[in-house]
Amino acid sequence: MKKCNFCGNRHVREAQVQYIYRHDEKLLLVNNVPCEQCEFCGEKYFKAQVLRNIELDFKKIYSAGKKAKKELKVPVEEYKEVHRHSPGTAA
Numbered sequence: 001m002k003k004c005n006f007c008g009n010r011h012v013r014e015a016q017v018q019y020i021y022r023h024d025e026k027l028l029l030v031n032n033v034p035c036e037q038c039e040f041c042g043e044k045y046f047k048a049q050v051l052r053n054i055e056l057d058f059k060k061i062y063s064a065g066k067k068a069k070k071e072l073k074v075p076v077e078e079y080k081e082v083h084r085h086s087p088g089t090a091a
């Protein structure tokens with residue numbers, strides 16, 4: 001039985017999650033990536049091969065012109081903009 005390296009909990013189960021690969025300012029989101037996830041703290045464990053496959057796909061998309069299944073437009077904010085109160089807003 002595996003145990004979580006992070007919290008020591010023994011309930012680590014198979015899961016499929018969204019993985020965000022980031023390199024410089026570029027992102028790749030991959031859905032339904034197999035991993036093992038701690039039921040207690042949520043820490044995820046990926047096989048090295050899985051991460052290599054994602055990295056390879058990232059390179060294909062950004063360097064070899066592979067077309068991804070779907071593209072998202074992602075808004076980017078600075079926290080001070082998020083935090084700013086609008087005039088007239090009761091806190």
Ligand SMILES: [Zn+2]
Nearest residue numbers: 004007038041
């Ligand atoms: Zn844990």
